[in-house]
Amino acid sequence: MMNEFLMISFYGTAIALILIGLYATLAKKNLLKIVIGLSIADSGLNLLFMAIGYVKDGTAPIFSAEVVGKNVVMVDPVPQALVLTAIVIGFAVTAVALSLVMRLYRHHNTAAIDEIKNLKW
Amino acid sequence: MVISPVQYIAIPLIAAFLIPLFGKLNKELVRIIPGLVLLYLSYISVVLMNQVISQNTMIVEIIAGWRPPWGINLVFSPFSGFLASLFSMLGFIIWMYTYNFKREVEDAQTEKFYVLMMMLITGTIGIVLTGDIFNMFVFLEITAISAYSLTAFYRERDGAEAAFKYLLVGSFASFFILLAIVLLYSQVGTLNMADIAQKMPDVNPYMKGVILMLFFVGFGIEAEMFPLNGWAPDVYTQAPGPIGAIFAGMVVKAGIYGLVRVIFTLFDVHEIFPLLMIMGVITMAVSEVIALRQGKLKRMLAYSSIGQMGLVLVAFGIGTHEAVFAAIFLMFNHAVIKSLLFLSGTYLVYHSKEKNISDLDGIGKSLPFTSFLFALGSLAIVGLPPFAGFWSKLYILMAAADVRLIAVIAIILAVSVVEIVYYFRVLHRIYFRERISTIEIKIPSFNAKISMLILAIVIIVIGVYPDLISGLIERAATDLLDKQHYIQSVLSVGLH
Amino acid sequence: MMKRFFIFLILAIVGYYIVDVVSQIPFGENRVNVGDYYLDKSPSELKVSNTVTAIVVNYRGFDTLGEVTVLFLAATGLASIMFRRKRKGEKDIRAKKASSRIIQIGSQILFPIIILLGAYVFIHGHLSPGGGFQGGVIIATASLLMLISYRKFKVNHSTISWIESIAGIVFVLLGVTGLILGKTFLENFLPTGELNNLLSGGIIGIIYVAVGFKVAAELTGLIDTLLLNNRPEANKEK
Numbered sequence: 063m064m065n066e067f068l069m070i071s072f073y074g075t076a077i078a079l080i081l082i083g084l085y086a087t088l089a090k091k092n093l094l095k096i097v098i099g100l101s102i103a104d105s106g107l108n109l110l111f112m113a114i115g116y117v118k119d120g121t122a123p124i125f126s127a128e129v130v131g132k133n134v135v136m137v138d139p140v141p142q143a144l145v146l147t148a149i150v151i152g153f154a155v156t157a158v159a160l161s162l163v164m165r166l167y168r169h170h171n172t173a174a175i176d177e178i179k180n181l182k183w
Numbered sequence: 184m185v186i187s188p189v190q191y192i193a194i195p196l197i198a199a200f201l202i203p204l205f206g207k208l209n210k211e212l213v214r215i216i217p218g219l220v221l222l223y224l225s226y227i228s229v230v231l232m233n234q235v236i237s238q239n240t241m242i243v244e245i246i247a248g249w250r251p252p253w254g255i256n257l258v259f260s261p262f263s264g265f266l267a268s269l270f271s272m273l274g275f276i277i278w279m280y281t282y283n284f285k286r287e288v289e290d291a292q293t294e295k296f297y298v299l300m301m302m303l304i305t306g307t308i309g310i311v312l313t314g315d316i317f318n319m320f321v322f323l324e325i326t327a328i329s330a331y332s333l334t335a336f337y338r339e340r341d342g343a344e345a346a347f348k349y350l351l352v353g354s355f356a357s358f359f360i361l362l363a364i365v366l367l368y369s370q371v372g373t374l375n376m377a378d379i380a381q382k383m384p385d386v387n388p389y390m391k392g393v394i395l396m397l398f399f400v401g402f403g404i405e406a407e408m409f410p411l412n413g414w415a416p417d418v419y420t421q422a423p424g425p426i427g428a429i430f431a432g433m434v435v436k437a438g439i440y441g442l443v444r445v446i447f448t449l450f451d452v453h454e455i456f457p458l459l460m461i462m463g464v465i466t467m468a469v470s471e472v473i474a475l476r477q478g479k480l481k482r483m484l485a486y487s488s489i490g491q492m493g494l495v496l497v498a499f500g501i502g503t504h505e506a507v508f509a510a511i512f513l514m515f516n517h518a519v520i521k522s523l524l525f526l527s528g529t530y531l532v533y534h535s536k537e538k539n540i541s542d543l544d545g546i547g548k549s550l551p552f553t554s555f556l557f558a559l560g561s562l563a564i565v566g567l568p569p570f571a572g573f574w575s576k577l578y579i580l581m582a583a584a585d586v587r588l589i590a591v592i593a594i595i596l597a598v599s600v601v602e603i604v605y606y607f608r609v610l611h612r613i614y615f616r617e618r619i620s621t622i623e624i625k626i627p628s629f630n631a632k633i634s635m636l637i638l639a640i641v642i643i644v645i646g647v648y649p650d651l652i653s654g655l656i657e658r659a660a661t662d663l664l665d666k667q668h669y670i671q672s673v674l675s676v677g678l679h
Numbered sequence: 680m681m682k683r684f685f686i687f688l689i690l691a692i693v694g695y696y697i698v699d700v701v702s703q704i705p706f707g708e709n710r711v712n713v714g715d716y717y718l719d720k721s722p723s724e725l726k727v728s729n730t731v732t733a734i735v736v737n738y739r740g741f742d743t744l745g746e747v748t749v750l751f752l753a754a755t756g757l758a759s760i761m762f763r764r765k766r767k768g769e770k771d772i773r774a775k776k777a778s779s780r781i782i783q784i785g786s787q788i789l790f791p792i793i794i795l796l797g798a799y800v801f802i803h804g805h806l807s808p809g810g811g812f813q814g815g816v817i818i819a820t821a822s823l824l825m826l827i828s829y830r831k832f833k834v835n836h837s838t839i840s841w842i843e844s845i846a847g848i849v850f851v852l853l854g855v856t857g858l859i860l861g862k863t864f865l866e867n868f869l870p871t872g873e874l875n876n877l878l879s880g881g882i883i884g885i886i887y888v889a890v891g892f893k894v895a896a897e898l899t900g901l902i903d904t905l906l907l908n909n910r911p912e913a914n915k916e917k
Contacts, residue, residue, distance in 0.1 A: 069706035077701065081694050087355075088686045093347070100354050107361055110701065114369045115714070118707035122808065123730040125722040127875050136730075138714040140368070143734035144317055148361060150746045150812055151324045154753035155357075157901055158331050159350050161760045164905070165335065165343040178344055189864040192741075193851055196748060200847035203840045246741045248857075248866035253716055255741040295759040302752055309745070321745035328749055332756025338763065346760075362697075369704045372712025393700050 065118060072113035079106025093163045093173045097156060104152040108145045115141030186227050188244050188257040188312055191267060195220050195305040199298050206294045213294045214282055217301040221275040228268035235264055243676040250677030252375035258314040258673060261658040266311040266440055270433045273518055274304040276634045280526050281425045283628035303329040303429055307437040314673055316364055317374045326434060327353045334422045345421035352404055352414045360401035363394050377673035380449050380666060395452060398445045405438025407489045409466035419485035424529025431488045431525060432518040443499050448666050460500025464594055467493030471598045475605045479538050480528050483605060491517045498579045501586060508660040509578035516571045520564045523638040527557040533625035540609055545618030553627055554613050556635050561606040563642045566599060571645035726871040727880040732805045736883045740865040744850060747893060751847060754897045758904055778828040786828040793821035801891030805880045811887040815894025822899040826906055834903040839896045846893035853882050
């Protein structure tokens with residue numbers, strides 16, 4: 063029962079975040095909102111990965127002094143390590159995206175995607 | 184220290200971190216160091232390639248002392264090694280071209296340009312060499328971030344707009360690839376590509392199909408597959424000229440590598456081949472027709488590039504040994520020829536603001552050398568003998584004829600006619616019109632001339648003696664198709 | 680209208696397949712995978728108690744090197760995108776008004792504490808949750824605090840690029856040292872020490888300290904570049 067509740071809340075939240083993020087990226091007209099949408103979708107994906115690595119009743123995969131030698135269930139450490147990498151990469155992409163938005167704003171004096179149309183969209 | 188594949192990554196990284204410091208000592212070092220690095224990479228390519236071919240093996244290097252599947256490993260196989268060598272040598276030639284390019288740009292910007300350019304090349308090399316699917320994603324992002332920044336390099340153009348478009352589409356691509364990796368990990372519990380390939384038969388087919396489609400879309404965006412290629416023409420037009428050459432020559436090739444590595448080695452699902460071929464045919468037909476209508480030189484080259492990538496996909500989609508051989512041959516030819524076209528085309532429209540093809544009227548008399556090389560590249564890319572492009576097209580047609588794909592042959596031939604029309608239209612303007620435009624012309628610097636000349640010589644030599652390279656490509660094709668050998672070589676490393 | 684319909688169609692297709700696939704992944708079950716191997720070997724062979732750190736810095740250290748490079752490239756690319764020539768007599772202006780006295784004094788008190796916390800987090804990355812990236816981000820927030828509370832707080836970009844470069848080179852050279860000693864790239868060549876001691880895990884601790892410095896420097900530079908360029912050019916030209 064508890065496990066199912068956790069499953070639905072984790073998977074559900076992750077998928078909801080992914081879809082909200084994708085929707086914002088596709089439908090919004092403001093460049094800043096598009097970038098925010100990308101970040102939200104990324105967070106959803108990271109949460110999904112973490113949820114996949116969860117093991118029932120598992121603790122953090124750290125062998126601190128209290129845990130050593132005891133038979134403790136630990137969650138899968140690989141998703142956590144990969145999510146760390148994915149977060150940093152997502153951050154880097156967001157930073158570059160924001161700087162592009164700032165430059166477009168400076169150049170066109172607007173952040174609306176409809177008004178920036180020197181190239182075909 | 185013996186020469187090993189990890190130096191492809193480690194040496195450029197040290198150089199990239201050092202360039203800002205050397206920039207404080209001497210401004211010229213900023214331009215020179217990337218060239219030395221790329222020269223060294225070309226040298227180790229020759230050594231490693233020689234080793235792989237003469238001993239008939241693949242070099243698998245483990246990193247951090249943990250053998251696969253626990254650690255990350257680099258695989259220098261005939262196929263990945265061939266592409267890595269191609270990228271590093273082509274990178275060196277393009278560096279030579281950029282050495283005196285745009286001297287008027289500020290020092291602070293020059294430094295960033297060279298760091299980003301070197302890392303763009305390193306990223307593509309990393310994509311082809313790595314044996315770990317998540318590591319491939321990391322290198323894909325290294326490539327992507329350098330590419331976005333370089334696209335927006337010029338402030339006076341609409342670079343930021345093209346770069347934002349590219350970033351948006353590129354983020355979708357990496358999102359789908361990462362989602363595919365996450366689902367794949369949940370099924371097989373490993374990230375090493377050889378290990379995944381080994382465990383793949385146990386995965387249920389529905390799951391397999393969804394994951395493969397996610398990879399297909401993700402890498403399809405990187406490989407400029409229709410209809411996911413709207414970003415490409417803008418990016419090619421707005422980015423600095425030599426960077427356009429890197430995009431066409433390496434970044435797209437790395438995307439194709441990812442696609443075929445996933446399809447051929449990881450999944451080995453034959454149902455996807457017809458889809459690959461159909462997408463290739465559509466990509467090719469649509470973009471070549473659009474190229475016919477372009478008024479701007481670089482947009483035309485960009486659509487032509489997309490069309491050629493479509494042809495590569497068609498050849499991979501046929502899936503026989505001959506077809507894969509032809510596809511790799513075309514990848515090589517396209518990398519060399521399209522680089523030459525971008526490099527020479529950049530000088531043809533150097534001071535032109537709109538970069539229109541009509542600005543080229545009669546430029547053949549004022550820029551004879553560059554125009555001649557552009558003409559040579561045009562003849563080669565449409566596949567006229569005796570240039571390199573002829574052989575790859577011929578091999579693709581022969582491979583299609585072997586499996587009786589008459590419709591595909593007809594479409595390829597029809598598209599070739601379209602290609603000939605729009606390239607010859609440009610050549611006609613260059614040579615048979617009077618010069619009326621008042622746009623200043625720019626004479627290429629000496630090193631730019633040398634680099635273009637090297638590419639032209641390669642095109643002619645391969646055209647006359649295709650056997651010089653076909654042996655290597657033959658081995659690469661065998662390597663790509665022999666999945667079991669790949670799995671065994673990687674997973675048996677470090678087992679003494 | 681048509682566009683909106685297509686967006687919902689795409690989202691419906693993507694959503695359907697994600698839900699369908701994810702619901703087939705059993706939740707909370709221990710699957711046989713490479714993670715078990717890491718949980719087994721990390722405390723016994725590497726003597727690193729935080730397994731996630733062991734994976735990030737050692738087993739998959741190559742990814743982390745790539746990750747550090749991605750950050751470095753983002754900082755470089757961002758500076759290149761935001762670059763513009765200064766006009767004559769133009770000064771860097773960050774905020775129009777200085778912050779209130781309360782914020783200024785508050786951030787003065789918090790600044791050293793935050794830096795200390797950041798340093799603690801990346802030095803103990805192999806023992807407790809945290810590590811180089813987390814510690815670096817914490818330190819960067821300290822600079823952010825100073826940047827928004829003091830108009831005249833200057834970030835020295837020359838120092839930042841020195842820290843960035845040296846930390847990056849330390850990381851790569853530690854990897855190359857493994858190669859020179861006849862091992863593999865990034866392989867541990869130092870004694871691993873005792874589990875749960877500060878000096879354990881060989882090169883893992885050193886790499887994470889270098890990463891911490893690099894991330895802190897890069898993020899500080901990044902924030903400063905973005906804040907400095909806050910004035911729209913187009914407005915001024917009108």
